[in-house]
Amino acid sequence: MNKPLRRVAIFCGLLVLALLVRVNWVQFVQGDELKNDPHNRRVAIERYSTPRGNIIVDGKAITGSTTTDSGDFKYKRTYKNGKMWAPVTGYASQAFDANQLEKLNDGILSGTDDRLFFSRTVDMFTGSKQKGGNVVTTLDAKAQKAAFDGLGHQKGAVAAINPETGAILALASTPSYDPSTFAGMSNKDAEAYLALQKNKNPDEPMLNRALRQTYPPGSTFKVVTASAALENGLYDDVDSNTRSPLPYTLPDTSGVELKNEGNIPCKNATLREALRVSCNTVFGKISADLGNKKMMAEAEKFGFNNPGINTPVRASESIFPKDNRPQNAMAGIGQASNRATPLQMAMVASAVANGGKLMKPYMVDSLVAPNLNVVQQHTPQEMSQPLSPENAQKVQSIMETVVKSGTGTNAQIPGVTVGGKTGTAQHGEDNKDNPYAWFISYAKTDKGTPVAVAVVIEGSDTLRDDIAGGRLAAPVAKDVMRAVLEGEK
Amino acid sequence: MSSSTTNTTTIGTIGAPSRRNTELAMLIFAVLIPVFAYINVGLAKDGTVPAGVLGYSLGLGLLAGVAHLVVRKWAPYADPLMLPISTLLNGLGLIFIWRLDQEPSLGKAMAPNQLMWSTLGVAFFLAILIFLKDHRVLQRYTYISMVVALVLLVAPMFFPGVNGAKIWITIPGLGSLQPGEFAKIIIAIFFAGYLMVKRDALALASRRFMGLYLPRGRDLGPILVIWALSLMILVFETDLGTSLLFFGLFVVMLYVATERTSWIVFGLLLSAGGAVAVATFESHVQTRVHNWLNPLELLNGGVTETAQAMYSFGSGGILGSGLGQGYSRLILGIAPKSDYILATVGEEVGLAGLMAILLLYGLLIERGIRTALAARDPFGKLLAIGLSGAFALQVFVVAGGVTGLIPLTGMTMPFLAQGGSSVIANWALVAILLRISDTARRPAPAPAPSTDAEMTQVVRP
Numbered sequence: 001m002n003k004p005l006r007r008v009a010i011f012c013g014l015l016v017l018a019l020l021v022r023v024n025w026v027q028f029v030q031g032d033e034l035k036n037d038p039h040n041r042r043v044a045i046e047r048y049s050t051p052r053g054n055i056i057v058d059g060k061a062i063t064g065s066t067t068t069d070s071g072d073f074k075y076k077r078t079y080k081n082g083k084m085w086a087p088v089t090g091y092a093s094q095a096f097d098a099n100q101l102e103k104l105n106d107g108i109l110s111g112t113d114d115r116l117f118f119s120r121t122v123d124m125f126t127g128s129k130q131k132g133g134n135v136v137t138t139l140d141a142k143a144q145k146a147a148f149d150g151l152g153h154q155k156g157a158v159a160a161i162n163p164e165t166g167a168i169l170a171l172a173s174t175p176s177y178d179p180s181t182f183a184g185m186s187n188k189d190a191e192a193y194l195a196l197q198k199n200k201n202p203d204e205p206m207l208n209r210a211l212r213q214t215y216p217p218g219s220t221f222k223v224v225t226a227s228a229a230l231e232n233g234l235y236d237d238v239d240s241n242t243r244s245p246l247p248y249t250l251p252d253t254s255g256v257e258l259k260n261e262g263n264i265p266c267k268n269a270t271l272r273e274a275l276r277v278s279c280n281t282v283f284g285k286i287s288a289d290l291g292n293k294k295m296m297a298e299a300e301k302f303g304f305n306n307p308g309i310n311t312p313v314r315a316s317e318s319i320f321p322k323d324n325r326p327q328n329a330m331a332g333i334g335q336a337s338n339r340a341t342p343l344q345m346a347m348v349a350s351a352v353a354n355g356g357k358l359m360k361p362y363m364v365d366s367l368v369a370p371n372l373n374v375v376q377q378h379t380p381q382e383m384s385q386p387l388s389p390e391n392a393q394k395v396q397s398i399m400e401t402v403v404k405s406g407t408g409t410n411a412q413i414p415g416v417t418v419g420g421k422t423g424t425a426q427h428g429e430d431n432k433d434n435p436y437a438w439f440i441s442y443a444k445t446d447k448g449t450p451v452a453v454a455v456v457i458e459g460s461d462t463l464r465d466d467i468a469g470g471r472l473a474a475p476v477a478k479d480v481m482r483a484v485l486e487g488e489k
Numbered sequence: 490m491s492s493s494t495t496n497t498t499t500i501g502t503i504g505a506p507s508r509r510n511t512e513l514a515m516l517i518f519a520v521l522i523p524v525f526a527y528i529n530v531g532l533a534k535d536g537t538v539p540a541g542v543l544g545y546s547l548g549l550g551l552l553a554g555v556a557h558l559v560v561r562k563w564a565p566y567a568d569p570l571m572l573p574i575s576t577l578l579n580g581l582g583l584i585f586i587w588r589l590d591q592e593p594s595l596g597k598a599m600a601p602n603q604l605m606w607s608t609l610g611v612a613f614f615l616a617i618l619i620f621l622k623d624h625r626v627l628q629r630y631t632y633i634s635m636v637v638a639l640v641l642l643v644a645p646m647f648f649p650g651v652n653g654a655k656i657w658i659t660i661p662g663l664g665s666l667q668p669g670e671f672a673k674i675i676i677a678i679f680f681a682g683y684l685m686v687k688r689d690a691l692a693l694a695s696r697r698f699m700g701l702y703l704p705r706g707r708d709l710g711p712i713l714v715i716w717a718l719s720l721m722i723l724v725f726e727t728d729l730g731t732s733l734l735f736f737g738l739f740v741v742m743l744y745v746a747t748e749r750t751s752w753i754v755f756g757l758l759l760s761a762g763g764a765v766a767v768a769t770f771e772s773h774v775q776t777r778v779h780n781w782l783n784p785l786e787l788l789n790g791g792v793t794e795t796a797q798a799m800y801s802f803g804s805g806g807i808l809g810s811g812l813g814q815g816y817s818r819l820i821l822g823i824a825p826k827s828d829y830i831l832a833t834v835g836e837e838v839g840l841a842g843l844m845a846i847l848l849l850y851g852l853l854i855e856r857g858i859r860t861a862l863a864a865r866d867p868f869g870k871l872l873a874i875g876l877s878g879a880f881a882l883q884v885f886v887v888a889g890g891v892t893g894l895i896p897l898t899g900m901t902m903p904f905l906a907q908g909g910s911s912v913i914a915n916w917a918l919v920a921i922l923l924r925i926s927d928t929a930r931r932p933a934p935a936p937a938p939s940t941d942a943e944m945t946q947v948v949r950p
Binding site for chain 1: 785806843850870871874878888892
């Protein structure tokens with residue numbers, strides 16, 4: 001009987017081996033995946049078991065933590081001026097998970113990140129509780145306040161960047177929401193959260209318009225088109241005749257005219273003049289002359305058609321479409337299927353202001369461990385070079401003319417060189433909806449170029465005629481730039 | 490059969506050391522480890538050494554000490570590892586149950602009861618060692634065992650089911666009993682006795698067909714009866730685990746008794762066929778299989794018990810969260826202290842601890858099979874392999890079910906899980922194995938002077 005006994009022994013050995021392999025699979029191979037599964041309540045328990053680390057702006061925390069007595073969770077997130085900062089922080093809720101910086105840096109904030117291993121080990125031996133690290137942002141509190149107050153009750157967004165580094169200085173979106181209202185897990189929190197959802201609130205307060213909403217950029221896109229003309233050698237001089245006809249018929253159409261806003265001097269205008277008064281005919285023709293491919297290539301150098309712009313919060317992809325000739329001409333003046341986020345248009349202004357070099361936009365400067373050791377430090381990175389330094393000078397000079405004597409005079413700041421471009425983007429079927437008011441600009445001092453900004457306002461309660469980027473959006477941009485400049489001094 | 494004097498085994502037993510001192514040394518570890526674990530839980534939960542630690546350590550030490558002394562006296566040549574491993578597993582089980590008692594959301598405390606049942610289990614263990622002088626006595630009760638086993642297996646059918654499985658006999662006012670745990674041992678006794686008698690008929694009277702020895706129809710009878718019975722358990726008591734255990738046990742013992750591979754083929758075919766047939770119309774089984782294939786699926790937007798167990802294992806990782814510091818209270822469902830206790834083990838002592846515990850089970854099984862190899866009589870061999878095989882299958886079915894290797898079935902982890910019937914039955918199982926190993930390793934008595942020789946020398950005047 002010993003032979004079958006030995007075989008049974010092997011069989012029993014295999015059973016135990018199978019169990020050993022299985023537990024290795026579950027606890028080791030799949031371990032992290034199961035551990036971090038969003039349905040695993042330990043993730044949330046962990047997140048709220050200690051006071052969460054903070055998100056820092058200008059050396060001050062814009063978040064906090066308070067103790068709660070709700071079940072498993074010991075601490076609850078609080079926000080200082082939550083409405084203003086929501087597009088930056090996102091939310092962290094006991095009941096509704098987290099998003100944006102709160103979610104992306106959850107490991108650092110809750111102290112579970114591998115990079116905090118040393119700090120955790122020390123805590124373990126000293127017996128103190130695990131602490132979360134801080135997320136230090138690049139934002140400028142004054143600029144953010146100027147942007148948020150400037151938007152006021154209007155629907156819109158502001159994005160401001162430091163052109164030299166790509167650091168995001170302001171990121172505002174209105175109407176906004178206060179993430180404190182649903183940070184807990186009570187019924188009140190649930191009601192507050194549900195009331196903010198799109199189906200209950202058509203204004204979508206939880207939509208981060210500065211990063212996640214795309215708009216037709218309208219005339220502000222003419223800066224890109226002008227850059228494409230110079231870069232591709234279509235024109236060398238911004239002050240020579242562009243040989244543009246008026247009226248201008250769209251290519252491949254039987255006499256569909258591209259019209260200008262009012263009776264403006266666009267016939268054979270120079271690039272400077274065409275940008276100053278915002279000639280659709282001149283820039284539509286440039287786009288048509290260059291063709292879809294070259295226009296797309298230049299737009300992509302500015303950051304269009306790139307789904308991976310992570311600040312680290314991912315911005316929606318801005319689109320310069322692949323399209324037929326008449327549509328391409330329209331896209332060249334920021335209409336047709338051309339779509340851009342406010343951040344994207346701030347990037348356009350910043351690349352021009354920074355001598356043609358586009359810096360990668362970012363809003364987390366560093367991640368700091370509880371013991372104040374820097375865990376990760378951002379170093380500015382160049383993303384692309386959409387303009388040569390000479391051409392950048394030329395585009396700057398015509399954008400400065402726009403503010404000095406064109407449609408953007410509302411953005412003038414005494415003693416500071418400001419370059420900008422207005423935009424009034426049509427949208428809706430037959431353009432029946434209220435247009436979007438745009439303004440993009442940068443400010444230059446003798447010390448450098450500290451700020452580029454893009455403002456968009458969805459003018460829902462303003463008369464149609466009143467909506468010119470120069471009137472609605474330029475003052476907001478001006479306030480943001482001034483706030484940054486004052487901080488510089 | 491008087492084979493205990495005619496030594497035919499190849500494993501040397503004559504003059505073997507009794508190894509009782511080894512057992513004592515191991516027992517000290519087996520008592521100390523749970524005591525440290527107990528202190529650890531207390532420190533983690535309240536920051537103080539728990540008040541009951543002295544009583545608990547003295548109690549566990551006393552139980553182990555008495556058991557050791559009884560083994561020393563009544564089974565001096567028994568295997569030295571089985572008692573320490575059982576003590577360690579039982580002690581750790583108590584700690585884990587006590588640890589889960591600290592979570593108010595998991596209902597009333599179970600550890601005091603479990604301690605009482607463990608004491609009873611050890612008492613039963615001692616009684617068997619003292620009163621069962623020779624395991625072959627059990628052979629006399631072959632057919633009585635069959636009747637008792639059948640009654641035990643069928644009885645739960647007449648009692649209300651608990652949580653979808655009818656595996657309990659409920660006596661109002663007294664509590665409930667899980668007869669399957671005892672039936673496991675008694676049925677092994679029956680099989681061992683029955684097969685010892687029938688093995689030659691089963692093994693030799695067969696026809697060769699396609700390279701396999703097919704048994705005769707009438708010899709196939711008993712296996713079909715057992716098969717039908719295990720299917721009945723599955724259908725009427727919806728108890729996948731016991732059914733599998735029961736049938737697997739029979740196939741293993743049949744194979745050992747007859748040395749015919751064909752029986753394994755038959756066994757596998759019959760069990761696969763039965764399982765598929767039942768699974769097609771039994772919704773309870775279907776649910777279990779569905780949960781097994783989709784462990785993380787949400788049920789009505791909520792996280793299922795299966796998923797919670799998987800999260801426990803995953804969150805434990807390699808080294809675990811530390812005793813008392815896990816969140817296995819999240820496995821709110823029916824059985825966090827019994828069926829799912831392994832999830833708590835996995836979360837709090839991690840992969841390392843769980844593997845150590847599985848290896849302890851493996852070692853216990855290995856000692857059981859070694860006992861079967863060493864046993865000198867076929868009944869002892871069959872009984873030892875039957876008990877070890879049943880133990881191995883139970884460990885596999887439970888641990889495999891909880892970790893998601895196979896569909897979950899309603900059985901308890903021997904020694905570790907909360908459950909009175911289980912702990913008593915498993916102590917009895919270990920006692921019988923120890924008794925067999927004592928007989929097997931006992932040195933052969935000095936040859937008696939030959940009576941025949943004496944006879945011839947008698948010269949009557």
